[in-house]
Amino acid sequence: MAETIIDIEQLTKVFYTDEIETHALSGIHMQIQRGEYVAMSGPSGCGKSTLLSIIGLLDTPTNGRYQLNGNEVANLNFSDRSRIRNQEIGFIFQSFNLIGDLTVAENVELPLTYRSGMPVAERKKRVQESLERVNMAHRMRHYP
Ligand SMILES: Nc1ncnc2c1ncn2[C@@H]1O[C@H](COP(=O)(O)OP(=O)(O)OP(=O)(O)O)[C@@H](O)[C@H]1O
Numbered sequence: 001m002a003e004t005i006i007d008i009e010q011l012t013k014v015f016y017t018d019e020i021e022t023h024a025l026s027g028i029h030m031q032i033q034r035g036e037y038v039a040m041s042g043p044s045g046c047g048k049s050t051l052l053s054i055i056g057l058l059d060t061p062t063n064g065r066y067q068l069n070g071n072e073v074a075n076l077n078f079s080d081r082s083r084i085r086n087q088e089i090g091f092i093f094q095s096f097n098l099i100g101d102l103t104v105a106e107n108v109e110l111p112l113t114y115r116s117g118m119p120v121a122e123r124k125k126r127v128q129e130s131l132e133r134v135n136m137a138h139r140m141r142h143y144p
């Protein structure tokens with residue numbers, strides 16, 4: 001049975017800068033089921049990044065409803081949002097946002113260091129496995 005993981009209704013986002021109002025999103029409806037693969041396309045400035053930032057809990061909507069995995073996102077506090085970003089969401093930025101003075105392995109490891117209770121050996125093992133999966137293990141000790 002389909003399980004809705006992302007459920008968005010009548011979502012709007014307005015940016016206010018120097019007395020200019022930009023209506024970046026105007027009434028978005030969207031449902032994504034578990035296991036579904038979705039791509040969004042559209043002209044520059046149509047609101048793709050704005051919508052992804054809201055879906056990824058990096059930004060908040062001006063109006064409308066967003067349920068993630070059955071939870072009303074508006075009711076999540078700061079630490080709930082941080083935990084979900086850390087443990088449930090993967091986000092690849094257009095500009096990568098890698099940290100230049102950390103190695104490839106340290107960049108991959110960094111989000112895991114914010115999780116309490118994961119032993120260092122487990123962390124190192126996961127980093128190794130993740131990099132092997134994308135044929136990057138030979139670059140572990142390089143810088144981005
Ligand atoms: N922080 C912000 N402050 C003010 N306006 C913004 C902000 N972020 C985005 N906008 C405006 O909102 C609209 C949507 O921008 P957005 O970056 O979401 O578009 P996009 O579809 O991702 O474009 P691109 O294909 O160029 O990446 C644009 O008009 C943009 O100028």
Ligand SMILES: [Mg+2]
Pocket residue numbers: 048049050
């Ligand atoms: Mg964009």
